[in-house]
Amino acid sequence: xxxxxxxxxxxxxxxxxxxxxxxxxxxxxxxxxxxxxxxxxxxxxxxxxxxxxxxxxxxxxxxxxxxxxxxxxxxxxxxxxxxxxxxxxxxxxxxxxxxxxxxxxxxxxxxxxxxxxxxxxxxxxxxxxxxxxxxxxxxxxxxxxxxxxxxxxxxxxxxxxxxxxxxxxxxxxxxxxxxxxxxxxxxxxxxxxxxxxxxxxxxxxxxxxxxxxxxxxxxxxxxxxxxxxxxxxxxxxxxxxxxxxxxxxxxxxxxxxxxxxxxxxxxxxxxxxxxxxxxxxxxxxxxxxxxxxxxxxxxxxxxxxxxxxxxxxxxxxxxxxxxxxxxxxxxxxxxxxxxxxxxxxxxxxxxxxxxxxxxxxxxxxxxxxxxxxxxxxxxxxxxxxxxxxxxxxxxxxxxxxxxxxxxxxxxxxxxxxxxxxxxxxxxxxxxxxxxxxxxxxxxxxxxxxxxxxxxxxxxxxxxxxxxxxxxxxxxxxxxxxxxxxxxxx
Numbered sequence: 001x002x003x004x005x006x007x008x009x010x011x012x013x014x015x016x017x018x019x020x021x022x023x024x025x026x027x028x029x030x031x032x033x034x035x036x037x038x039x040x041x042x043x044x045x046x047x048x049x050x051x052x053x054x055x056x057x058x059x060x061x062x063x064x065x066x067x068x069x070x071x072x073x074x075x076x077x078x079x080x081x082x083x084x085x086x087x088x089x090x091x092x093x094x095x096x097x098x099x100x101x102x103x104x105x106x107x108x109x110x111x112x113x114x115x116x117x118x119x120x121x122x123x124x125x126x127x128x129x130x131x132x133x134x135x136x137x138x139x140x141x142x143x144x145x146x147x148x149x150x151x152x153x154x155x156x157x158x159x160x161x162x163x164x165x166x167x168x169x170x171x172x173x174x175x176x177x178x179x180x181x182x183x184x185x186x187x188x189x190x191x192x193x194x195x196x197x198x199x200x201x202x203x204x205x206x207x208x209x210x211x212x213x214x215x216x217x218x219x220x221x222x223x224x225x226x227x228x229x230x231x232x233x234x235x236x237x238x239x240x241x242x243x244x245x246x247x248x249x250x251x252x253x254x255x256x257x258x259x260x261x262x263x264x265x266x267x268x269x270x271x272x273x274x275x276x277x278x279x280x281x282x283x284x285x286x287x288x289x290x291x292x293x294x295x296x297x298x299x300x301x302x303x304x305x306x307x308x309x310x311x312x313x314x315x316x317x318x319x320x321x322x323x324x325x326x327x328x329x330x331x332x333x334x335x336x337x338x339x340x341x342x343x344x345x346x347x348x349x350x351x352x353x354x355x356x357x358x359x360x361x362x363x364x365x366x367x368x369x370x371x372x373x374x375x376x377x378x379x380x381x382x383x384x385x386x387x388x389x390x391x392x393x394x395x396x397x398x399x400x401x402x403x404x405x406x407x408x409x410x411x412x413x414x415x416x417x418x419x420x421x422x423x424x425x426x427x428x429x430x431x432x433x434x435x436x437x438x439x440x441x442x443x444x445x446x447x448x449x450x451x452x453x454x455x456x457x458x459x460x461x462x463x464x465x466x467x468x469x470x471x472x473x474x475x476x477x478x479x480x481x482x483x484x485x486x487x488x489x
Contacts, residue, residue, distance in 0.1 A: 028359045028408030029331035030415050035096040038131035047135035051144025052081050055132045058150055060084065063105045063123045065153055066162070071214035073224060073258070079152060081143050092137035095125055101359065101380035101417065106258065108378035109387060114363075115375055115470050118393025120263060163203050163261050166299030168193070170278060176293040177226045177285055184285045185429060190244070191278040191298070192237065200269035200303045204252065205261035206230070210294025226292045228431075229256040229384075231282035236273050244279045252278075253351075254439060255296065258383035265348055265391050267310040268443050269303045284429070310449070315345045315442030318363075318405040319353070324427040324434045326357055326409050333357075333409040335436050340402055343444035346453065347395040347470075351386035351439040352379050355431050356417040357409040363438065365395065366402040367472050374470060381417050381431060386440060392460060395470035396453050407436045451478060 068074035078084045097103035099110045107124035235244035253262045320337045352361035362376040413421045
């Protein structure tokens with residue numbers, strides 16, 4: 001589809017307005033979402049001075065070209081001005097969506113609620129960057145001086161690992177799907193690690209390698225792949241190598257289309273044992289319009305030998321994947337889940353997981369009379385994302401906190417991900433059914449660890465007016481404890 005045809009199809013309302021600052025309506029209706037427009041003058045810049053060479057090309061290189069390049073996941077290339085120029089109005093529109101389905105780049109944290117800038121590998125656009133894109137597009141998308149353009153980014157012919165070259169690459173079995181056929185779920189077996197010693201994993205990145213030509217165009221991200229997702233674990237192999245000892249099983253973050261890689265915090269590396277294997281226990285495969293054969297590769301980086309994690313006990317998972325009642329043709333449907341924390345807890349990552357009707361998810365902490373919105377993020381089932389907190393921004397919640405997770409659904413025709421807005425749906429594994437789960441992870445802490453973490457957090461604050469929404473007890477008096485023989489902490 002050409003840029004002209006797409007513009008006609010979208011009938012972009014953004015082009016009807018002069019650049020202005022509009023307040024964001026946090027409405028979980030797809031149709032009612034207001035775009036994020038900013039006036040570049042508010043950033044002491046003149047609209048006529050904004051050019052591709054000096055302002056837009058650096059933004060694209062930082063946040064877009066990893067996908068929008070030949071062989072990347074994006075449907076068009078943004079490697080040069082000639083390629084970018086026809087798409088300027090679309091770039092303006094899609095970036096202004098910012099935190100709802102359809103936004104580019106796909107990073108959906110709502111920046112005016114909760115912990116806005118506390119995430120690792122945050123490639124989202126700032127207010128100023130949005131203002132520059134909007135001024136540039138509305139001013140005719142001028143190139144400026146080509147000599148000022150940053151050097152072109154160079155990508156190798158082979159797929160590159162986003163987290164750098166792994167120390168260990170594990171390769172799953174080849175599987176095939178016909179051009180057209182029903183989805184398939186199942187167990188595709190074990191992948192021995194070959195490790196002769198226990199190692200703690202610093203990061204793991206999963207990618208699909210298949211026989212789709214790199215230069216073959218596709219209209220969707222899913223059109224480049226056959227794996228929709230893979231739920232997997234690891235553990236020590238049995239003596240005959242045919243199964244994983246269930247007593248040694250370690251869970252790993254799920255792989256999904258469009259999901260970012262996992263980098264574990266320094267305090268909570270994950271164990272991969274000697275004589276272990278990955279168990280690829282729950283694959284979801286789909287047809288993509290082309291007979292395709294592919295496999296998954298797991299790129300692993302380790303902490304140094306001798307490393308031991310500070311935290312080893314996992315916290316609770318929130319959500320509800322079973323008792324769901326999502327009615328047809330209704331926006332702003334809210335589903336709630338409540339979990340009472342039985343231990344002091346540090347939330348390491350937030351990962352909303354919904355299905356096609358999903359639009360938004362919020363994570364809130366209720367402690368005493370106080371209610372803290374930790375984060376709200378938009379959701380797009382085409383780009384499932386996890387949001388990993390920086391160690392010094394991760395929520396520190398005392399035991400007794402009620403953790404409330406709220407999911408918002410839109411089953412109206414305005415939601416382009418729906419197969420049919422007329423259908424009721426309960427819980428289920430298929431995308432036409434529903435799920436409501438936070439796939440992020442947390443760790444539990446002892447009282448000593450909890451006080452230590454809060455003391456470190458307080459040391460970064462200027463005074464008591466410097467408030468950390470993720471640490472509700474940071475300024476509370478430090479309790480004094482008496483040692484009582486025979487009693488635990």
